[in-house]
Amino acid sequence: MLDVRRLDLEEIATALQDQSAYEYHWLIDPASGEIMMWTADGGIDGKTPVDLDDLDLVQIEALPSSVWHRDMADFAERVSDEQVRRRLQRAIQGRGAFRRFRDELHAEYPHLLTAWHAFQRARATRRAIDWLLDNSLIDDAAARNCRSEHRDPDVP
Secondary structure, three states: OOOHHHOOHHHHHHHHHOOOOOOEEEEEOOOOOOEEEEEOOOEOOOOOOOOHHHOOOEEEOOOOHHHHHHHHHHHHHHOOOHHHHHHHHHHOOOOOHHHHHHHHHHHHOHHHHHHHHHHHHHHHHHHHHHHHHHOOOOOHHHHHHHHHOOOOOOOO
16 A cells, blocks of 8 residues: 555646646556656656556546536635626636636636635545545545545635
């Protein structure tokens, strides 16, 4: 089992969010916890092509965008100002929701940016922990302890 305190949970969370990974794949070494990127042309060292199936590494596959969309919806639901809450909820309807949500926060509610980033980071970190547990890279106790350190922050 890997020591969750020595893992780069932020990097794992980034890999879980990466919706553009068609020509490359995020991988983790189950022995060391090192995270690397593989490409068909450059393998994992950027120079030596190697078949992905020949590597003793675990692929980190991106979670569906609906998972990350739920974070925006949950955040918007927790905003105490009813008018702001309704505007954010409208922003996440339909195609382009991620861009509209980001633009709405930056342009109209910059005071919520810090809260949004903390909320998003806590959710992403817990997903990284869950992914590690689901792939038997950490144990239940480590996951439970780490999850408790990354609770959703309060939303103003």
